Amino acid sequence: MDKECMVIPPEFIHLRVLSKIGKRGYNVLFQNCEHFVKWAGYNLPTSGQANIAKAIMIVGGFCLFKNRLLIASVTTILGYLGLQGYDSLRKLFSVYYKNMNRFKNEKLLYQ
Numbered sequence: 001m002d003k004e005c006m007v008i009p010p011e012f013i014h015l016r017v018l019s020k021i022g023k024r025g026y027n028v029l030f031q032n033c034e035h036f037v038k039w040a041g042y043n044l045p046t047s048g049q050a051n052i053a054k055a056i057m058i059v060g061g062f063c064l065f066k067n068r069l070l071i072a073s074v075t076t077i078l079g080y081l082g083l084q085g086y087d088s089l090r091k092l093f094s095v096y097y098k099n100m101n102r103f104k105n106e107k108l109l110y111q
Contacts, residue, residue, distance in 0.1 A: 005042045016040045029054060051083035
């Protein structure tokens with residue numbers, strides 16, 4: 001992910017991690033450890049593993065409804081690609097870059 005996104009300076013990562021101590025809200029699909037690490041380091045909470053799980057769950061529900069393997073397989077692939085595409089769009093159009101400028105400016109204050 002370092003090739004796709006700029007990393008937040010280490011001193012701010014440290015402060016962000018400390019700010020979450022004692023907080024609750026863990027969720028295996030929407031706020032897991034991978035979300036936390038990417039939020040702390042890149043200000044972009046996302047999880048490829050959770051996207052796979054969500055796609056499988058979508059397909060499982062569809063299979064129960066239709067009982068068709070080919071349609072279920074295509075739905076799984078499209079669901080996964082859709083979730084990955086959503087994450088890519090979040091990287092491009094989120095407040096990520098605005099926040100990174102804030103970190104750069106604050107870092108200059110501490111030097």
